[in-house]
Amino acid sequence: xxxxxxxxxxxxxxxxxxxxxxxxxxxxxxxxxxxxxxxxxxxxxxxxxxxxxxxxxxxxxxxxxxxxxxxxxxxxxxxxxxxxxxxxxxxxxxxxxxxxxxxxxxxxxxxxxxxxxxxxxxxxxxxxxxxxxxxxxxxxxxxxxxxxxxxxxxxxxxxxxxxxxxxxxxxxxxxxxxxxxxxxxxxxxxxxxxxxxxxxxxxxxxxxxxxxxxxxxxxxxxxxxxxxxxxxxxxxxxxxxxxxxxxxxxxxxxxxxxxxxxxxxxxxxxxxxxxxxxxxxxxxxxxxxxxxxxxxxxxxxxxxxxxxxxxxxxxxxxxxxxxxxxxxxxxxxxxxxxxxxxxxxxxxxxxxxxxxxxxxxxxxxxxxxxxxxxxxxxxxxxxxxxxxxxxxxxxxxxxxxxxxxxxxxxxxxxxxxxxxxxxxxxxxxxxxxxxxxxxxxxxxxxxxxxxxxxxxxxxxxxxxxxxxxxxxxxxxxxxxxxxxxxxxxxxxx
Amino acid sequence: xxxxxxxxxxxxxxxxxxxxxxxxxxxxxxxxxxxxxxxxxxxxxxxxxxxxxxxxxxxxxxxxxxxxxxxxxxxxxxxxxxxxxxxxxxxxxxxxxxxxxxxxxxxxxxxxxxxxxxxxxxxxxxxxxxxxxxxxxxxxxxxxxxxxxxxxxxxxxxxxxxxxxxxxxxxxxxxxxxx
Numbered sequence: 001x002x003x004x005x006x007x008x009x010x011x012x013x014x015x016x017x018x019x020x021x022x023x024x025x026x027x028x029x030x031x032x033x034x035x036x037x038x039x040x041x042x043x044x045x046x047x048x049x050x051x052x053x054x055x056x057x058x059x060x061x062x063x064x065x066x067x068x069x070x071x072x073x074x075x076x077x078x079x080x081x082x083x084x085x086x087x088x089x090x091x092x093x094x095x096x097x098x099x100x101x102x103x104x105x106x107x108x109x110x111x112x113x114x115x116x117x118x119x120x121x122x123x124x125x126x127x128x129x130x131x132x133x134x135x136x137x138x139x140x141x142x143x144x145x146x147x148x149x150x151x152x153x154x155x156x157x158x159x160x161x162x163x164x165x166x167x168x169x170x171x172x173x174x175x176x177x178x179x180x181x182x183x184x185x186x187x188x189x190x191x192x193x194x195x196x197x198x199x200x201x202x203x204x205x206x207x208x209x210x211x212x213x214x215x216x217x218x219x220x221x222x223x224x225x226x227x228x229x230x231x232x233x234x235x236x237x238x239x240x241x242x243x244x245x246x247x248x249x250x251x252x253x254x255x256x257x258x259x260x261x262x263x264x265x266x267x268x269x270x271x272x273x274x275x276x277x278x279x280x281x282x283x284x285x286x287x288x289x290x291x292x293x294x295x296x297x298x299x300x301x302x303x304x305x306x307x308x309x310x311x312x313x314x315x316x317x318x319x320x321x322x323x324x325x326x327x328x329x330x331x332x333x334x335x336x337x338x339x340x341x342x343x344x345x346x347x348x349x350x351x352x353x354x355x356x357x358x359x360x361x362x363x364x365x366x367x368x369x370x371x372x373x374x375x376x377x378x379x380x381x382x383x384x385x386x387x388x389x390x391x392x393x394x395x396x397x398x399x400x401x402x403x404x405x406x407x408x409x410x411x412x413x414x415x416x417x418x419x420x421x422x423x424x425x426x427x428x429x430x431x432x433x434x435x436x437x438x439x440x441x442x443x444x445x446x447x448x449x450x451x452x453x454x455x456x457x458x459x460x461x462x463x464x465x466x467x468x469x470x471x472x473x474x475x476x477x478x479x480x481x482x483x484x485x486x487x488x489x490x491x492x493x
Numbered sequence: 494x495x496x497x498x499x500x501x502x503x504x505x506x507x508x509x510x511x512x513x514x515x516x517x518x519x520x521x522x523x524x525x526x527x528x529x530x531x532x533x534x535x536x537x538x539x540x541x542x543x544x545x546x547x548x549x550x551x552x553x554x555x556x557x558x559x560x561x562x563x564x565x566x567x568x569x570x571x572x573x574x575x576x577x578x579x580x581x582x583x584x585x586x587x588x589x590x591x592x593x594x595x596x597x598x599x600x601x602x603x604x605x606x607x608x609x610x611x612x613x614x615x616x617x618x619x620x621x622x623x624x625x626x627x628x629x630x631x632x633x634x635x636x637x638x639x640x641x642x643x644x645x646x647x648x649x650x651x652x653x654x655x656x657x658x659x660x661x662x663x664x665x666x667x668x669x670x671x672x
Binding site (some may be wrong): 356357359407408409410411413414416419420423450451452453454455456457458459460461462463464465467468 | 558
């Protein structure tokens with residue numbers, strides 16, 4: 001096994017990797033920017049290496065500096081976490097060229113899976129169902145129209161490059177087609193330098209179900225069950241769970257086989273995720289493959305007992321997979337809630353700031369992958385994720401109960417969080433019934449406001465806090481403020 | 494329960510909880526209080542656990558509540574957060590500023606200043622709000638106005654004088670009509 005690895009990431013995911021490394025006896029090097037000198041990954045690694053200014057281009061996205069850090073500290077491998085350089089093929093290529101192991105798939109797989117048309121082609125040729133539509137880029141509006149006629153409106157016009165919702169248009173009828181193609185193409189050309197577009201079926205009511213896969217360098221590939229990730233806001237998942245409440249054992253087996261076929265077709269190595277759309281009639285379609293460790297990987301770990309980061313390190317080292325498909329089975333139910341510094345009343349707008357108080361929930365079956373602490377200043381420069389709260393219980397019903405209890409015990413003061421919102425979602429009928437589709441938040445919670453129960457108790461708490469404030473240690477306001485004459489005037493002017 | 498619920502020493506607070514007005518009347522006895530909000534009565538005992546944490550018991554219900562912040566506090570109860578402020582205090586702060594603008598009681602400079610002009614002389618009858626003296630400080634001119642209607646009995650300064658806060662620059666005898 002590696003003696004020392006570098007983690008090219010920050011916050012909770014860097015700490016997550018560090019924890020497994022500690023258990024495995026692998027030394028860790030963390031890297032950090034000016035904004036992060038007191039971040040959890042720096043405080044908990046064996047060594048840390050300063051990269052530069054807070055801007056990602058000067059720090060966590062700076063390939064030269066990260067390679068230099070690995071060389072200077074003698075790290076044999078680099079774990080990229082998620083985000084930043086995790087799906088950057090040039091970075092994977094550079095690691096290889098410098099003789100450093102990239103803990104992830106080969107660069108060419110990152111490239112082919114990162115391109116929507118290439119990945120659609122690979123899957124289509126290997127018999128993995130893809131969403132109905134075109135398999136290559138198309139510039140002719142008439143071809144677009146006839147394809148749309150064939151598969152039925154609504155359809156999506158999508159840029160072949162990039163992501164993040166850019167270069168995508170929903171087309172509901174033929175007369176919208178030309179305009180949508182022109183604007184999607186123009187937007188894509190501006191954003192990605194590539195105006196190529198194609199067309200696929202748009203599903204108004206679909207579930208987002210993904211399969212975790214593990215593939216070693218010796219041709220072994222297994223899936224590690226599914227995750228249901230339909231609850232999203234701002235095109236980003238906020239609640240994930242496993243197992244999915246709609247998969248029958250037969251459908252699970254069928255989709256799992258398709259996921260393994262997809263990974264094999266891609267020539268995949270290491271841990272990856274195959275995303276599917278599942279329509280109302282239980283037809284599933286390949287959506288894309290994420291060539292990294294997913295944010296929501298803990299739910300899989302909870303039900304299977306498999307440490308996915310440990311598997312990543314073993315695979316990268318060249319070990320054969322120590323488990324077969326038959327060794328993988330899930331026990332109970334796991335749910336993850338993402339806790340961001342954001343304001344659920346203001347369209348989940350980021351809410352950076354200093355965390356003045358933090359109390360994490362504890363108890364059997366509760367895991368909180370947390371990247372912050374009381375007194376930590378949440379930087380404005382990065383994704384404002386604070387932690388991932390994960391629970392594991394016997395059934396979906398008891399997992400929901402456990403998650404609600406855990407959220408109720410989770411106290412964060414200083415930044416806004418969606419904790420209150422998440423409690424309301426978990427308590428809602430559609431969630432309890434498992435009616436979770438990708439439009440869940442906009443359909444049921446678009447105008448969410450905090451519920452007004454306990455207003456009286458909040459008022460009493462405010463008064464009691466004031467009455468007992470001399471019992472408080474003075475933390476602020478002890479320094480004599482220099483007063484200007486204008487403040488000491490009294491009744492004048 | 495009627496008698497025990499009677500509040501003896503009543504303190505009244507008007508609070509804003511998530512922008513909702515909540516009036517609380519209460520009577521505190523060391524680590525307990527009785528309160529009334531709208532028509533509801535609350536028997537509350539409490540203890541401070543840490544700077545941010547209180548343990549309270551409200552009508553038999555045991556709760557951990559968390560509070561942080563200064564004028565507007567974030568109060569967290571069972572994962573639900575509330576923004577709470579004292580509406581009266583906010584109002585007071587506002588009206589204090591107003592009174593500074595509108596209701597001076599004597600003619601005195603706000604800070605060390607130089608008199609630019611004296612606009613009244615002894616014996617003048619003046620109306621409340623009339624300009625009396627203009628001073629300059631920190632390159633800003635300020636006009637001092639008559640705090641009430643009356644007759645100027647004495648002018649204690651002249652142009653160019655350096656004056657200090659508290660110096661009464663003009664004595665005015667209140668007119669009885671004004672009372």
